[in-house]
Amino acid sequence: MAEATRAEVAAPLADLSRISLNQISINGWTLPEAVEGCARHGIGWIGLWRDKVADCGLERSARLVRDAGIRVSSLLRGGFFPAAGEEALRARRDDNRRAVDEAAILGTEILVLVCGPAVDRDLEAAREQVAEGIAELAPYAAESGVTLGIEPLHPMFAGDRSVIVTLAEASSIAERFPAGQVGVIVDAYHVWWDPDLRAQVQRAAGRILGYHVSDWLVPPPDPLLGRGMMGDGVIDLRLLRGLVEATGYQGPIEVEIFNRKIWDAPGDEVLALIKERSLAKV
Amino acid sequence: MAEATRAEVAAPLADLSRISLNQISINGWTLPEAVEGCARHGIGWIGLWRDKVADCGLERSARLVRDAGIRVSSLLRGGFFPAAGEEALRARRDDNRRAVDEAAILGTEILVLVCGPAVDRDLEAAREQVAEGIAELAPYAAESGVTLGIEPLHPMFAGDRSVIVTLAEASSIAERFPAGQVGVIVDAYHVWWDPDLRAQVQRAAGRILGYHVSDWLVPPPDPLLGRGMMGDGVIDLRLLRGLVEATGYQGPIEVEIFNRKIWDAPGDEVLALIKERSLAKV
Numbered sequence: 001m002a003e004a005t006r007a008e009v010a011a012p013l014a015d016l017s018r019i020s021l022n023q024i025s026i027n028g029w030t031l032p033e034a035v036e037g038c039a040r041h042g043i044g045w046i047g048l049w050r051d052k053v054a055d056c057g058l059e060r061s062a063r064l065v066r067d068a069g070i071r072v073s074s075l076l077r078g079g080f081f082p083a084a085g086e087e088a089l090r091a092r093r094d095d096n097r098r099a100v101d102e103a104a105i106l107g108t109e110i111l112v113l114v115c116g117p118a119v120d121r122d123l124e125a126a127r128e129q130v131a132e133g134i135a136e137l138a139p140y141a142a143e144s145g146v147t148l149g150i151e152p153l154h155p156m157f158a159g160d161r162s163v164i165v166t167l168a169e170a171s172s173i174a175e176r177f178p179a180g181q182v183g184v185i186v187d188a189y190h191v192w193w194d195p196d197l198r199a200q201v202q203r204a205a206g207r208i209l210g211y212h213v214s215d216w217l218v219p220p221p222d223p224l225l226g227r228g229m230m231g232d233g234v235i236d237l238r239l240l241r242g243l244v245e246a247t248g249y250q251g252p253i254e255v256e257i258f259n260r261k262i263w264d265a266p267g268d269e270v271l272a273l274i275k276e277r278s279l280a281k282v
Numbered sequence: 283m284a285e286a287t288r289a290e291v292a293a294p295l296a297d298l299s300r301i302s303l304n305q306i307s308i309n310g311w312t313l314p315e316a317v318e319g320c321a322r323h324g325i326g327w328i329g330l331w332r333d334k335v336a337d338c339g340l341e342r343s344a345r346l347v348r349d350a351g352i353r354v355s356s357l358l359r360g361g362f363f364p365a366a367g368e369e370a371l372r373a374r375r376d377d378n379r380r381a382v383d384e385a386a387i388l389g390t391e392i393l394v395l396v397c398g399p400a401v402d403r404d405l406e407a408a409r410e411q412v413a414e415g416i417a418e419l420a421p422y423a424a425e426s427g428v429t430l431g432i433e434p435l436h437p438m439f440a441g442d443r444s445v446i447v448t449l450a451e452a453s454s455i456a457e458r459f460p461a462g463q464v465g466v467i468v469d470a471y472h473v474w475w476d477p478d479l480r481a482q483v484q485r486a487a488g489r490i491l492g493y494h495v496s497d498w499l500v501p502p503p504d505p506l507l508g509r510g511m512m513g514d515g516v517i518d519l520r521l522l523r524g525l526v527e528a529t530g531y532q533g534p535i536e537v538e539i540f541n542r543k544i545w546d547a548p549g550d551e552v553l554a555l556i557k558e559r560s561l562a563k564v
Contacts, residue, residue: 117500118516121516121518122518123474123518154437154438155436155438155475155476156436156438156505158475159475159499159500159502159516160501165477166477168477168478169477192440193437193440193441193447194447195405195409195447195450216440218399219441220441221505222505223438223502223503223504223508233441234400234403234441236403
């Protein structure tokens with residue numbers, strides 16, 4: 001990289017005040033365990049998953065988080081918009097509205113959207129369905145004070161999880177709506193490879209609703225469960241955070257690691273390592 | 283997809299005259315076995331890999347292919363340009379020149395480039411090194427009548443195989459050179475997910491040097507060895523071929539499948555299935 005751009009590299013984090021534990025990183029912990037773990041380790045933010053919230057109970061989850069003084073950086077996840085047939089589309093719509101309601105009750109302003117795959121090989125039609133689904137959901141969410149965060153996934157997930165696989169495309173959809181209604185989530189693992197990354201992060205200024213970190217291992221051990229702990233892979237995390245912060249984003253940094261080995265390790269050890277690597281590598 | 287665009291979908295292939303067997307699809311076959319297999323099955327094209335050519339001997343490989351009346355659609359592969367230090371860069375340069383020499387001897391005009399990963403997390407610097415390496419190699423190749431085909435790989439390979447992961451970026455480099463010196467290879471597996479695919483294929487008109495097919499399985503079973511037989515996955519192969527042919531490309535269609543299960547199957551069965559699927563699905 002040219003010398004002139006090195007100034008964009010972020011300085012190390014001064015403390016852990018912006019770090020959020022995305023629940024999936026310690027998948028073995030129930031919601032109460034994760035909340036207690038965050039409190040024990042001085043982590044002030046948590047990213048919640050709907051299945052774990054459901055296991056614990058929605059109202060109880062909201063109370064536990066609130067009583068522990070922990071803020072919810074986001075709820076994961078709504079989306080999966082493309083569907084075959086009216087009935088399936090209606091079921092998705094209803095579920096996404098429930099996700100909005102849950103986000104509001106849990107006290108987070110951000111519902112993360114994983115947009116879903118095509119139903120029939122037709123990516124272009126599926127992308128239209130995503131835009132239509134978001135158009136339907138955004139006003140409903142706005143009424144509850146919930147903003148929708150479109151998370152472009154790595155193109156590796158285009159077949160089974162999301163037809164939205166670039167930040168450019170996420171922004172193209174988000175920009176159809178007021179900034180307070182729809183924005184984007186920048187996840188280092190999903191976007192680090194993009195030759196257009198620098199320009200697309202700049203373009204997303206004012207719409208970045210979340211920043212997620214993990215690392216890209218070489219070679220990737222598994223398509224789904226092969227994300228790495230920060231510092232174990234090849235992503236220039238300091239550069240990417242610098243780019244994100246240059247847009248004005250100073251919100252939570254969610255640590256979101258899907259990794260079988262990390263899941264099998266004791267939660268307290270994982271959280272201690274997350275803290276160490278957040279200061280050293282993020 | 284909108285009705286109007288359906289006209290872009292290609293008609294089924296009338297015959298197998300454009301199908302090429304990329305050697306990797308039947309990895310268990312030596313070069314002589316692959317050549318014999320193609321002859322036995324009436325496949326008129328083959329894509330050769332340098333390691334298999336080396337195992338057989340360069341001159342002998344050239345003779346076997348020529349005597350069988352089979353044409354070489356491409357040689358795989360040159361590239362891996364980024365390297366740390368002058369000595370490593372010189373070694374890469376020398377090896378790429380040897381690859382050009384081999385292509386000329388084998389009677390193919392196309393050397394496929396897999397551009398290589400970054401050496402130190404710096405994707406932007408690595409991409410510059412790729413462009414510099416190609417600038418160094420292209421005139422040398424032109425003297426031998428060999429054209430360089432930049433193959434963008436799926437972004438899943440950005441960490442270990444290629445920092446060139448979009449057709450847009452491959453074209454941006456190729457366009458710095460005369461069309462007869464540098465072009466691009468469109469591989470369905472690597473590019474199918476791209477929201478900008480339609481425009482980028484059109485942009486590559488006149489520079490498409492090869493078209494490769496396999497399929498994207500859902501969920502992807504393995505990052506490296508999980509490509510599917512055409513028809514087993516979710517790629518709209520007829521649409522993509524239609525887009526490629528709309529640019530004027532009427533050259534060979536290389537079947538390139540990295541798949542452990544297919545590798546473990548008897549070669550003749552695999553080739554029979556390739557023929558069947560080429561007519562039914564490509």
